Amino acid sequence: MITDLEHIKTTIENKGVKASYQRLKIMEYLLKTKNHPTVDNIYEVMVKEIPTLSKTTVYNTMNLFVEKNIIKALSFTGVETRYDIVTQSHHHFICNQCHKIYDINTACSFMCDNHKIINGNKIEEVIGYFKGICKECINNKT
Amino acid sequence: MITDLEHIKTTIENKGVKASYQRLKIMEYLLKTKNHPTVDNIYEVMVKEIPTLSKTTVYNTMNLFVEKNIIKALSFTGVETRYDIVTQSHHHFICNQCHKIYDINTACSFMCDNHKIINGNKIEEVIGYFKGICKECINNKT
DNA sequence: ATTTATATTTGTAATGATTACAGATTTAGA
DNA sequence: TCTAAATCTGTAATCATTACAAATATAAAT
Numbered sequence: 001m002i003t004d005l006e007h008i009k010t011t012i013e014n015k016g017v018k019a020s021y022q023r024l025k026i027m028e029y030l031l032k033t034k035n036h037p038t039v040d041n042i043y044e045v046m047v048k049e050i051p052t053l054s055k056t057t058v059y060n061t062m063n064l065f066v067e068k069n070i071i072k073a074l075s076f077t078g079v080e081t082r083y084d085i086v087t088q089s090h091h092h093f094i095c096n097q098c099h100k101i102y103d104i105n106t107a108c109s110f111m112c113d114n115h116k117i118i119n120g121n122k123i124e125e126v127i128g129y130f131k132g133i134c135k136e137c138i139n140n141k142t
Numbered sequence: 143m144i145t146d147l148e149h150i151k152t153t154i155e156n157k158g159v160k161a162s163y164q165r166l167k168i169m170e171y172l173l174k175t176k177n178h179p180t181v182d183n184i185y186e187v188m189v190k191e192i193p194t195l196s197k198t199t200v201y202n203t204m205n206l207f208v209e210k211n212i213i214k215a216l217s218f219t220g221v222e223t224r225y226d227i228v229t230q231s232h233h234h235f236i237c238n239q240c241h242k243i244y245d246i247n248t249a250c251s252f253m254c255d256n257h258k259i260i261n262g263n264k265i266e267e268v269i270g271y272f273k274g275i276c277k278e279c280i281n282n283k284t
Numbered sequence: 285a286t287t288t289a290t291a292t293t294t295g296t297a298a299t300g301a302t303t304a305c306a307g308a309t310t311t312a313g314a
Numbered sequence: 315t316c317t318a319a320a321t322c323t324g325t326a327a328t329c330a331t332t333a334c335a336a337a338t339a340t341a342a343a344t
Contacts, residue, residue, distance in 0.1 A: 020292060020339085039330080054294040059331065075217065079302090080330060093263050106260050118248055120277030121235050128270015135262030162310085162321060181301080196323040201302065221331090222301065 015068045022050060026061050027070075036074060036082040036092070036101050076101070076129060095134035102134060157210045164192060168203050169212075178216060178224040178234075178243050218243070218271060237276035244276060 008027050009019040017023065029046060030037070039058050047053045062083055065071040074082045076094055082101075091104040114126050150169050151161040159165065171188060172179070181200050189195045204225055207213040216224045218236055224243070233246040256268050 018291075018340090022293075052294075056295075056332085057293055060293080063332095075219075077217075093260065093265070095263070096266065102261070102263060104260055118235065118246055118272070119244070120280070121237070121244060121272075122274045122276075122280060123235070123272045124238065124274035126270060126272055128268060130260070130263075130265045130268055132264045132266035134264075138262070138264060160311090160320075164322075194323075198303085198324075199322055202322080205303095 012065075012068075012070060015070050017064060017068050017070065022046075022053060022057050023061055023064075025050060026058065027065075030071065030083070030085050034085070034103075036084050038080040038082055040080070042083075074129075077131075092129040093134065094129060094131050095137055096131055097133055097137040100134060100136075104130065154207075154210075154212060157212050159206060159210050159212065164188075164195060164199050165203055165206075167192060168200065169207075172213065172225070172227050176227070176245075178226050180222040180224055182222065184225075216271075219273075234271040235276065236271060236273050237279055238273055239275055239279040242276060242278075246272065 005024055005028065008024055008031065012023065012027055013019055025046060026042060029042060035041070039055065039062060042062075043053065043055045043058050046058070062071065062073070062081075065083075066073050069086060072084045072086050074084055074092065076082065076092070088105075093102040093104050094100070095102070114123060116123050147166055147170065150166055150173065154165065154169055155161050167188060168184060171184060177183070181197065181204060184204075185195065185197045185200050188200070204213065204215075204223075208215050208225075211228060214226045214228050216226055216234065218224065218234070230247075235244040235246050236242070237244070256265060258265050
């Protein structure tokens with residue numbers, strides 16, 4: 001299985017990150033639940049497995065993972081940063097009603113301006129997401 | 143002139159906002175400088191003209207203007223919210239080097255997924271911006 | 285294995301943007 | 315002018331995140 005600890009160890013070490021116990025377990029969590037968790041989300045779950053865990057460690061770990069390109073930091077309307085495992089490029093859809101976050105893997109034109117030059121400015125990254133009403137909420141309208 | 147106070151008064155009152163002195167002056171500032179100022183930016187400048195001005199008033203005013211669709215709140219990588227007068231739909235480009243913010247009015251595919259349905263989810267809004275190296279920084283590379 | 289150096293973790297305190305709130309002031313209407 | 319409602323102001327609270335220094339764990343060297 002993909003969430004095997006040994007496998008995770010080599011995975012993050014290949015990215016140049018030493019595999020401490022907390023880093024391994026946090027990575028395991030990120031791989032298992034493909035949510036887009038906040039630091040608080042992660043801390044609340046992991047502190048049950050690692051009672052000595054500090055929230056600072058979660059922050060440090062997330063910052064390190066972002067730096068090493070293992071995860072991506074997402075900032076939607078809310079205040080808190082959310083994190084996403086870097087797999088293949090995909091987009092996000094946030095429901096204005098239930099606030100659920102959906103991954104969008106369907107081809108769409110969102111990234112088509114990537115690496116273009118507009119007004120002389122060289123675009124390196126297109127950052128963004130979709131907002132609207134999700135399928136479930138459309139059906140559930142009473 | 144567009145920044146004439148009487149004209150601004152009718153403009154924001156048409157949007158359902160009572161035109162107090164501080165609101166008028168703040169609106170005047172937003173129209174005059176087409177920056178994308180933070181609350182701090184606005185406060186620092188306006189407190190010189192209105193010495194009794196409170197930062198809370200700036201926050202309140204910005205929130206009111208956003209609610210009434212007079213301005214738009216933008217959140218780029220940084221922490222602080224930036225504000226932009228709602229004129230015609232346009233995008234933004236942020237330089238990774240000098241951190242300047244450029245308006246992009248050129249036609250681009252950025253918004254072309256607006257109002258589409260993807261995976262059954264109804265898209266109402268496409269939120270995003272471009273990052274890269276701006277024209278100036280490209281030329282200034284020593 | 286023991287010592288030593290280095291990296292990681294932890295807890296607390298600090299920061300910084302934003303909001304809550306309550307009292308003071310201004311505005312509008314009678 | 316008097317009164318009620320809206321607005322403004324200043325301070326305190328909140329909340330996510332970072333700074334920092336002490337404690338712990340890991341790795342290297344003897």
